[in-house]
Amino acid sequence: MPSMPSAPSLPKIGLLKGLSVTLKTMLKPATTVQYPHVKPDLPPRTRGVIALMDENCTVCMLCAKECPDWCIYIDSHKETIPASEPGGRSRTKNQLDRFAIDFALCMYCGICVEVCPFDALFWSPEFEYSTYSIKELTHEQERLRVWMDTVPPPPELEEGAELPSEISAGLDAARKAAEKEFEAIRAASGQAGGGAAAAATGAAAGGTLTRRQRYDAIHVDAQVDQATFDRLIGEGKSERMARAMAKAAYVRAEKTRILAAEGGGE
């Protein structure tokens, strides 16, 4: 004998809860942004399109080789630069003729930007370059250069951060040159009257540490300086930035305090 089908369980309170969820959502404003009328609020470093700083390009072809989609087209020719002085050797230079990116192929991986050793490729936040034809998505050098103007400047270094190697190398070179010059002047002016100057330089060069070196040697465990953090958030900085800057501010203040205390002890 076939068994009697069992009656389904009666509806419970969950049905009403579900209704309340949809109703509440309906009464809240929608999250949709009416795009063509309202521009989206994108982060400044949005990866919208790849821009080219063509003066920096040396036609090394690294980007084109690394591109997984092979969407970068580069043409160039060699130019001979005549020797600068008679008897010198003339040099050759690669002159860029064409630099194009086919954004129909590009998958926005950013490897070309990463791999460029000469700061010629950058991410630009520009994203409104859709076209009616797929062929028009191959953008040439001129357009890529125009996008370069929309690239935000690199972020400022944090307080106390190491300088970029090219800048610190330049500074070191300048310092060495200045020392050399100083030595030369000292040698020229002879021993007379140089005692005081020599003592001062000696102290600075070796002997005891300079104030700056001592400042650098102090180690402080970083903490977030709450007042600075709140102020930066209030100024509209991102939380990440604000936290980093608030830590740097704390370390700076702490180091100055310790240094002052030691200086007082001397």
Next chain:
Amino acid sequence: MESVLSLENYWLGLGLKLGLLAGFFLTAPLVVGYIEHKALAHMQSRLGPMEAGGFHGWAQLVADGIKFIQKEDIIPRAADRWVFALAPGVALVPALVILAVIPMGPRLFAENLDAGIFFALAVSSLSVIGILMAAWSSANKYSLMGGLRAAAQLIAYELPLVLGAAAVVIQAGSMSLIDIVETQHAFTAFGVPVPYAVPQFIGFSLFYVAALAELSRPPFDMPIADSEIIFGHMTEYTGLRYAFFMLAEYAGMVVLSALATVLFLGGWYIWPGVGLPDGMLGTLIGFGVTMGKIIALTFVMIWFRATFPRLREDQLLRMSWLILIPLALLNIVLVAVFKVMV
């Protein structure tokens, strides 16, 4: 009671009635469809149509209609041509015909039948024929499965629908929809004037659930369950014929909501015991009140669609035969006892 639409000249009056009916039949579903677009979108934290027509996409469904007209009208080679072509028209008939007997305001109706509710329910059961015609003639297994599901579902839910309405007929003592509104206007439960939805809460819920199932509206949309059987009986339809099926669905929502309004919510009266001014002003206010109630009921249908997932066909049938029909019979007994005792 004479309709305001009846003129001295019989044929002129008939033309006016038919014109207004056709106009209402073609515009009210668009309004409901637009509300569905917007309400569903906002319940999903979207905006819905915003461009067509300029102001909040009000012309979206007009644009859709124009698009449907432009589409190619495809009839599958294996299809039963005549039946396939006729089915959308047959599906449209019930909603259009029922509208003729529904009072939309004081003296605002096309025809006052003594057996109005009987006529409405009898005609509404025709809708299954249009669906079966479409399903069988499409020569498509998904269409056929959808059609069979629809047939089982529509027949199973005809009963709670009819029994729910029957309780109101017992209470009102009349089958004329206009008389039901008038007696409901004079109705009091223990001295408090209330519409029939209050004493017959069970009947109203049954009627509404059964109406949802009759219309194959979510959560009872198994006959056109798109994730299982593509689009049921509408799978093979394109262009204008498909649009007719959609029109039939939305017109059905309007018509069944209108029936529920008349049977349970007091029709064109704001509240039982609260009268309307005489003359044209009263008719207009009454029409507005009826439309307001209809739109509120259709909104709840849309709300259900946004909230509840689809049931399984067997769960649906079980619910009808094992819960709704016994409840409906119990409801009739209660109403009859109440009617005699009070």
